[in-house]
Amino acid sequence: MRIGHGFDVHQFAENRNLIIGGVTIPYELGLAGHSDADVLLHAISDSLLGAVAEGDIGKHFPDTDEAYKGADSKKLLEEVAGIVRSKGFEISNIDSVVIAQKPKLAPYISEMCRVIAEALNVETGQVNVKATTTEKLGFTGRGEGIAAEAICLVEKMETGLSD
Numbered sequence: 001m002r003i004g005h006g007f008d009v010h011q012f013a014e015n016r017n018l019i020i021g022g023v024t025i026p027y028e029l030g031l032a033g034h035s036d037a038d039v040l041l042h043a044i045s046d047s048l049l050g051a052v053a054e055g056d057i058g059k060h061f062p063d064t065d066e067a068y069k070g071a072d073s074k075k076l077l078e079e080v081a082g083i084v085r086s087k088g089f090e091i092s093n094i095d096s097v098v099i100a101q102k103p104k105l106a107p108y109i110s111e112m113c114r115v116i117a118e119a120l121n122v123e124t125g126q127v128n129v130k131a132t133t134t135e136k137l138g139f140t141g142r143g144e145g146i147a148a149e150a151i152c153l154v155e156k157m158e159t160g161l162s163d
């Protein structure tokens, strides 16, 4: 069994969609980034890559590569799940938290879990997403951006082969 951890931050920006956990959330601001800036999917991707010692998303999908301009982070997460499986691991569970003063995310959390589970090809019950404010403290509390953190467990797949 292996554990992985991921953390990401994106700054709010005007004229951008707010996409978190693969769900587009109605809000006056979006997040800035080279990709679609899905802060939660980036944290989850990093946790999975960390668990199998594959570096981070910047290594696999560099922000200097035009191919990832406006990239759909769900597709990147699907690729990350492929990397995990190619290294002989299956995903046990993901837990995560989005740190945002605003907007209220609770109405969108179950859809985020569904979308993330679909991208990873796991059951929805293997994915958990939480949200918290920072009680108006720090950069998230001042509404300058959103942070996300994720943790995962992966397990070596049974090959069925004997030695």
Ligand SMILES: Nc1ccn([C@@H]2O[C@H](COP(=O)(O)O)[C@@H](O)[C@H]2O)c(=O)n1
Pocket: 099, 100, 101, 102, 103, 104, 105, 106, 107, 130, 131, 132, 133, 134, 135
């Ligand atoms: N952007 C957010 C932040 C929080 N929530 C929900 O509110 C609960 C209380 O948040 P506190 O920061 O005051 O602990 C939290 O447990 C979430 O359910 C939210 O929906 N969206």
Ligand SMILES: C[C@@]1(CO)OP(=O)(O)OP(=O)(O)OC[C@H]1O
Pocket: 008, 009, 032, 033, 034, 035, 036, 037, 038, 042, 057, 058, 059, 061, 062, 063, 064, 068, 071, 076
């Ligand atoms: C996936 C990438 C691709 O540019 O997305 P960005 O929007 O640049 O987001 P960031 O979390 O700063 O870095 C990860 C990048 O690799």
